[in-house]
Amino acid sequence: MIKVGDKIPSVKIKHMTKDGVKDITTDELFKGKKVALFALPGAFTPTCSAKHLPGFVQNADTIKGKGVNTIACLSVNDAFVMDAWGKNQNVGDKVMMLADGNAELTKALGLEMDGTGYGMGTRSKRYSMVVDDGTVKQLNVEKPGAFEVSNAETILKQI
Secondary structure, eight states, X not given: OXXXXXXXXXXXXXXXETTXXXXXXXXXHHTTSEEEEEEESOTTOHHIXXXXXXXXXXXXXXXXXXXXXXXXXXXXXXXXXXHHHHHHTTOTTSSEEEEOTTOHHHHHHTOEEEOGGGTOOEEEOOEEEEEETTEEEEEXXXXXXXXXXXXXXXXXXXX
């Protein structure tokens, strides 16, 4: 599992743009920037929709005001689902909705979980991190089923 001080691995993920689904590499996402990245088990799932994503949307201006260039939400869903969820949650341009459809980044970080018992296949653990120029500065991984340390309020204290 990735830890504080490690570099983010170079992986290609997807996101929706006005021109359709586009690839973005982790190098493009993190190089020369401070990024607050949070990941969750799935778009439209209860805790993710009621608490996790909304907390980052509500606190986006404050987080960015502390020097964060990008707030990014990552899930093992496709870009169409992430885009629809972002619209449903009124994300606008506050949070970049990233699709790790094949769990390539999630697995490269060592933060995957087995959701087959819930009919969800391989998913991401719930976590948040602060990444500065590609290096992990803070990492908050939740215990299974918990939502205590990966929220926007924790990130606000860490940046």
